[in-house]
Amino acid sequence: MSGFLPAPLHRMALRLAHRLRLQWWRATKKVVRGCNVIAANPQGEILLVRHSYHARDIWMLPGGGLGKSEDAAQAAARELLEETHCALIRPVRLGTVVLDRNGWTNAIELIAGTTAHQPFADAREIEEARFFPTDALPERTSEAARAMIARWLDHQKGSSA
Numbered sequence: 001m002s003g004f005l006p007a008p009l010h011r012m013a014l015r016l017a018h019r020l021r022l023q024w025w026r027a028t029k030k031v032v033r034g035c036n037v038i039a040a041n042p043q044g045e046i047l048l049v050r051h052s053y054h055a056r057d058i059w060m061l062p063g064g065g066l067g068k069s070e071d072a073a074q075a076a077a078r079e080l081l082e083e084t085h086c087a088l089i090r091p092v093r094l095g096t097v098v099l100d101r102n103g104w105t106n107a108i109e110l111i112a113g114t115t116a117h118q119p120f121a122d123a124r125e126i127e128e129a130r131f132f133p134t135d136a137l138p139e140r141t142s143e144a145a146r147a148m149i150a151r152w153l154d155h156q157k158g159s160s161a
Contacts, residue, residue: 007124014053014125026103036063036097036145037076038112038152039086045131046149047119048141049083052127059141061148062129063108072109084119084129094155099144112152 024030038061039047048059064079066072073091080088091113099106119129132138134149 017053029104031105031107033066033107033109034063035066035072035076035079035109035111036061036148037080037088038094038110038149039080039084039088039115040112041115041131043131043133045133046137047080047084047086047115047129047131048138048145049119049121049129050127052123052125056127057140059132059138059145061145066109073111076109076111076113080115083126084117084121086115086117086119088113089115092155094148094151097144097148097151108148110148110151112155 037047041047047062049062050056050059062080062083063076064083066075070078072093073088076091077088080086088111091111094110094112097108097110099108119131121127121129134153137146137149
C-alpha cells in the first residue's frame, strides 16, 4: 500500500485504521502482543521515532505487533528495519512490560541491541527517526519509552559489573 497511495493519503489511512483498531481492541478487551526495540548506535545513543498516525508529537521506541508464532527478537528486528531501515545487531530480550491501555492490554517484549546504520523515516508511517543521548531525551518522550530505557540502562550497569 505504501507505494500505491500518495504519502498524505497513506498517512490519513493509517490514522483511520489505527483509530478503528483501538476501538476494536477496547470493545473486545484484547491482549495485544508486541515488541519495542532499544537500538543503540556506537556512541550509545538511543533510536526514537515519531509516528504519523498516533501521538504524532511524542517520541517513542520503534516496535510493533508480534505475529502468532513470531519470536520477539525476530519481530523486533523486522519492525526496526521496516520503521527506520536500521538492522538490529545482537538482540537481547530484557523481559515483558504489560501496560493497561484503557480497555485493552499491551504485552510488550522489550528487546535491546545495537545498530550501525543511520535511520531513515519514510514520512508515511514514521515522521521522524533520530538518535538521542540517554541523558538528553526529548521532552516529549513517552513515559513508557522512558521506563523501558531506564530498564535497559539498569541492565547495562548490571552487565558491566
